[in-house]
Amino acid sequence: MKKVEAIIKPFKLEDVKEALHEVGFEGMTVTEVKGFGRQKGHTEIYRGSEYTVDFLPKVKIEVVVATERVEAALNAIVKAAKTGKIGDGKVFVSPVESAVRIRTSEKDEAAI
Amino acid sequence: MKKVEAIIKPFKLEDVKEALHEVGFEGMTVTEVKGFGRQKGHTEIYRGSEYTVDFLPKVKIEVVVATERVEAALNAIVKAAKTGKIGDGKVFVSPVESAVRIRTSEKDEAAI
């Protein structure tokens, strides 16, 4: 199994979720994160004090998938999340050795 | 070392924490996340506009453990987090190659 972890623009969450659903991924976990990268943050001015807010709000989606389905997940995410503008984000794939469904104690592929 | 990562129902956090303590795990990191899966979200109606909130608040617990103690952590979590109802969540295990304790620069097993 692999964990496919995508960092995307928040307003693309809905699209990515639907794209994943369409290729059969029902389960996923989403976290609100702050991203630093090439995309610039904005400047806020409060009564003359300037602050550069250098992070940008991003959303992290984690989907654990069977190894053979990594490609499908990856493609669905990339396609749905792309705007072509800087800051679209990344997808990382990393190994997962086992999985358990707490409710049933099912293991691995059966658990996800 | 392995990372044991559990996604559970928020109100089970206290129980899981205690269960982990009992089997000797003191350190862990907790994140508030949103979960999508088989468990259905709820519907909110605001003056006639219906919204299906399809995610559910979940809590993610991460514990990095020595490889031989994975089973102990896993069992403790599964036992404490189970309600038997849909949405109880998952536990994933993945490899961790090294660890450092920032304060002392201790490494690996000594660091966790």
Next chain:
Amino acid sequence: MKKVEAIIKPFKLEDVKEALHEVGFEGMTVTEVKGFGRQKGHTEIYRGSEYTVDFLPKVKIEVVVATERVEAALNAIVKAAKTGKIGDGKVFVSPVESAVRIRTSEKDEAAI
């Protein structure tokens, strides 16, 4: 590629970010988390009811780096985040198998 994942004290975020920048890491993702460990939480008293808040606010920084640059990232983080007091946190290193930049579909090292 590796993921370098650090759990640090929130007020050290700025320092760690700068340290990483200095050694050439521009991209990273930051999450607010709660940490449990040896460091004690505090006690709050509300009209006679005592509550021990046993977690502490921490910040998790994730940087995906080329394998050969792990050491550089690790050192930068440890140096910047250290206060020498309990609760400084940990750094974990784990494998990442592939990466994609959503905007350009660049892969792996080129993507990070």
Next chain:
Amino acid sequence: MSMKKFVLLLSALALSFAPPMALAQETTPAETPATETAAPAEETPAADAAAPAEAEKPTAEAPAPAEAAAPAAEAAPAALDSGHNAWQMTSTALVLFMTLPGLALFYGGLVRRKNVLSVMAQCLGCACMITPLWWLCGYSLSFSGGNAFIGDMGNALLKGIDVNKTGAGSALISDGIWVIFQLTFAIITPALIVGAIAERMKFSSVMLFILVWMFAVYFPFAHMVWGGTGFMCGPLNKLASIKAIDFAGGTVVHMTSGWSALVLCLILGKRIGFGREQMTPHSMVLCMVGTGMLWVGWYGFNAGSALAADGIAVTAFVTTTLAAATAGLVWALAEWVLRGKPSVLGFCSGIVAGLVVITPAAGFVGFTSSIIMGVFAGAVCFAACAYLKKALGYDDALDTFGVHGVGGTMGAILTGVFADPKVNPLLGEGGMNLMPGLVMEQIKAVGLTIVWSVVATAIIAYAIKFTLGLRPTQEVEQSGLDLAEHGEGGYEH
């Protein structure tokens, strides 16, 4: 585009009310001047007429026209009464409180987190822009002499307003506080429109729209309804073409803003993602806090419109309370029965609906009537927001039309139905004798208000659309107006 069609349809519908108005307008030129030039002592409207019925205060609800009050003042100089004046100052503070922070919270809580400050900035912008405007010419255009439709520049720069004189508003309160009391109404009215167009209109365009709209709609309506020479000011103007009544602003405030809001939100178009994305209120807590403040502040609005701390003020106080609570209860019960759960937003919406509906009636109807009006308010506005909006599909973001447009219209008509000369003698034969045909007059007033508001708003909105533009870029809208337009976030990140 269905939106365009809808606007056309609406304008058509609106214009169908126009003929009788047009007729009425034709007849006025002849009559109106007479009021101004002659206005012989024995015709002095409300001031004398109401006097026997209610000795302590000549006007029961609205300003004695300046020209009428002046001679009266000479004969028996009306003294500033400390109690009435105290109540008027309190009321004025309460009405400002309705906008800042009441409405800002009510609306601010209902938008998404990324737009909360934009709504607040628009409320602040209304207060800060309209106040100097009011000083410059707004008050004068609304309340100084003029013809049946608009005042003149006689009080520009508040020239001639003397704090130690009375009569501009009523014979017992300072003319100065009357000016500011009316200002607070002029502030909240355009601020109400903000609810319909929330989350998707450029700040510059909002402010420009409001600036023009004040001249095109608000000042004329304040004059027509509450000015001594006003076209539809039944209580003060014996020569009014439409002898309608409006205690505290059913037409002037709620209908003008509600109908303008509908048209503007149609021309503006829907929010990106409307119907597809979650657009739930980001903080029902703020919304509830704003509701409480609106209710409390509304006592200044309604009971303050008596322009005295007298029995009529108390009537308004009681009816306002009864209608608000009843409508809140009815809305929540409707939700409970039809949707399974009574919500905080339901209570809040009902309360505001009740307050809107009772506004034109507050000092004219009896206690039990106000309960009945509250029931209507809760039920009809609930239906408008829950079903009508869905059926027609416009994006009235925070239901300004559903509550203020529908509620204001219904309230104006029901005021005609429930008005009672025993409650307010000004309505009766001893007063201005307004009862015969009152419902029809109210309907005429409603019609004129709809036509005028719809047409004026459409013109202004299209003019801005094709010049400055109405909407921000898609990216700005999606990332939120707060950061893009104001350089701030509502909450620390």
Next chain:
Amino acid sequence: MSMKKFVLLLSALALSFAPPMALAQETTPAETPATETAAPAEETPAADAAAPAEAEKPTAEAPAPAEAAAPAAEAAPAALDSGHNAWQMTSTALVLFMTLPGLALFYGGLVRRKNVLSVMAQCLGCACMITPLWWLCGYSLSFSGGNAFIGDMGNALLKGIDVNKTGAGSALISDGIWVIFQLTFAIITPALIVGAIAERMKFSSVMLFILVWMFAVYFPFAHMVWGGTGFMCGPLNKLASIKAIDFAGGTVVHMTSGWSALVLCLILGKRIGFGREQMTPHSMVLCMVGTGMLWVGWYGFNAGSALAADGIAVTAFVTTTLAAATAGLVWALAEWVLRGKPSVLGFCSGIVAGLVVITPAAGFVGFTSSIIMGVFAGAVCFAACAYLKKALGYDDALDTFGVHGVGGTMGAILTGVFADPKVNPLLGEGGMNLMPGLVMEQIKAVGLTIVWSVVATAIIAYAIKFTLGLRPTQEVEQSGLDLAEHGEGGYEH
């Protein structure tokens, strides 16, 4: 079950106060009718008695009984005074402000995030339900004629309430505003109970409980304490069995709600996870904001209870300020000394405790007495919340009992101790001569209030428990009442 035992114990304790009451009750049937039927002119209570002492306002704190005021009004028709009436309207708005949004914020901030709307819905529900009820029969049962314990239906549907008449409340304010002023008290009282049972009671059961409780407890107490024929209305009823005094609601408001809250929370049981889970306030910021609003609104409550903008009102204004601040200081200092840190919740709790304790005394005691009462308020209520609750182990979620029950009881008794005829001549020989034995009368009133509240609440609570049920399912409680019961969340997710 220890809870059951505790309730029994409490009822037993409560009933131990009963005998003297029972006696008192027995004697009244003979006397009370006399008040109603005969009530000869020279016996007309407060109205005349107080007149010489304070010429401008006959009643110093409470309603002149309708029947007494009527004939007086014929002789010398009391005119609506604009200043007094203005203050009464302001006060009424302020007391509503205490509930919406004051109390809603104070309580809402103290619960967990998942239950913030449920508390607000209960406050809104009180306002929206009790208002039409007040119109229907509540006012009438509280203040219209009747016997020593309850009014009659003479003013049902507010029949007979004339805004241009005075005398129902005092001789100088409109009867209409008196009705609504009293309504705002009837709204906040049950809303206070919400604090004790927060986070674990079904909305339907809360509303049903309150509905019945109004008839069983509130209307009788409003009548007994402030009605001209009331059983323990010392200032107005020469024939009162208990000649107690209660300026603004120590017994009627704080004791009834506080003791009922204790019993209800005992019968209801503890929150799931009580003592084990973190149940820290989700927003001390909201709580602090609510506290500020409560303090400001309380001026309407206390100084408004003078029913005039006179010297007594000013006395109440001053004592309210002094007691609130002093109690806030004392509570925070107690925390500082005993716990190491002065907390915002400590300041807020102390302020509210001070306001509660001074409520029955506000217009009866001197300045320095109010400082002393503030010290008691801060110290004793702090101890009740910090130690007593822990020792007894009940789950009074937001300390309604610790603050309103304990504070109200202490305040009622201290009022007897510190009442001063030089401050309020009504108490003295020129007035109703209430000073002799006043402390004992206050203790009797306290006893009757406790017994009545405890018994009535126990009966209603058990009745609902065994029919509709009191608590939601465990799952609902754990996931929070907001979503489950109202279909909304307090904040965007």
Next chain:
Amino acid sequence: MSMKKFVLLLSALALSFAPPMALAQETTPAETPATETAAPAEETPAADAAAPAEAEKPTAEAPAPAEAAAPAAEAAPAALDSGHNAWQMTSTALVLFMTLPGLALFYGGLVRRKNVLSVMAQCLGCACMITPLWWLCGYSLSFSGGNAFIGDMGNALLKGIDVNKTGAGSALISDGIWVIFQLTFAIITPALIVGAIAERMKFSSVMLFILVWMFAVYFPFAHMVWGGTGFMCGPLNKLASIKAIDFAGGTVVHMTSGWSALVLCLILGKRIGFGREQMTPHSMVLCMVGTGMLWVGWYGFNAGSALAADGIAVTAFVTTTLAAATAGLVWALAEWVLRGKPSVLGFCSGIVAGLVVITPAAGFVGFTSSIIMGVFAGAVCFAACAYLKKALGYDDALDTFGVHGVGGTMGAILTGVFADPKVNPLLGEGGMNLMPGLVMEQIKAVGLTIVWSVVATAIIAYAIKFTLGLRPTQEVEQSGLDLAEHGEGGYEH
């Protein structure tokens, strides 16, 4: 240390104003006693002088000195007027509302999340500590007899304050409400200082500083400016050395707090991370809500300072409104032009600046003057916050100096420029004849206020610094004052 130098520079600058003051002080010993001992009837200041001009209320803005009012009262006992008294109670409640929760929200929203409660605790602490202090001796030292600089202990424990008497403040309101009205000013003044030193001062040191500061600065200034024997009380004291005017507290409230805030924040030093870390407001929403409350409450502050619900009060009401809105507009426009975006904080800051600047002038200037003063307020305070602070580099966390120090100083001087005897006859020849040389008197008053505030604050601050210490440990400051100092967090974690 550049900070030290700055303080020295400031003190030097301050002392450069001193010589004329010193002179003035020398001359007073001879004159002041005369006021107290002799004060012959025909010299009785304001009370009589203003009488013909404004029959209904002797004093136009400030207290009739107790000794002057007393004999007058005997001759023709001034009765408590219900309307004026009602307005004074309302105003008092409004001014308390400014601090709790107005200022607490305004400041609380501007700090970082981890310090929100510390700011609120300091506001609560002011209210709870100063109230009993006021009862103990504060009121007396401010307003009871005494010499030109400070009162005496004649009214300690509020001895001699009779709610049924008038004259302490004005001839028509109860002495009791005058005491509490003034208390609310004494509460908010030190609370304003909190803004400058936010996020980095120990709670114990804050409270101790304020306690001493009240004696060293506030009580003397209240006495000097508003006391009948006061050193610079032009309107009441014919023998005043500086014949300055200050309607509602430009010097007493805003300048003392603003200049003290500057000095204290210099001595205290910058926040850790200042200029390096993000220190953005944690909730502009709270800040905006606080602004609305401040604006509304300020009507009590300014119009309440008329001490009557009369024409002067209405003047103050109007000018307050016009200045606030205009300044808000100007500040936001300045941002729009110079920074690209109008911000909510810009509107809010401008509104507060406008309110500050109009405060000393509110009842003395005409409508159009108030618009001009609003323009100055918005432009100059914007420049002070946006450029001056940056240039000098001090860490005035929430811009207390930039708004209250700069705005208060400018307002005091502009009051001299725009004061108009046609607006307030007290200024004219029929009154106290204060117009000749008024600007120079205002500048003297400004100078004395700066010198006194700067010197007194420097002494107290250094004294505390070297004993109790001013700042918490670095760890406490970094983790936030809320948890460390109050054991609570502002929001659930």
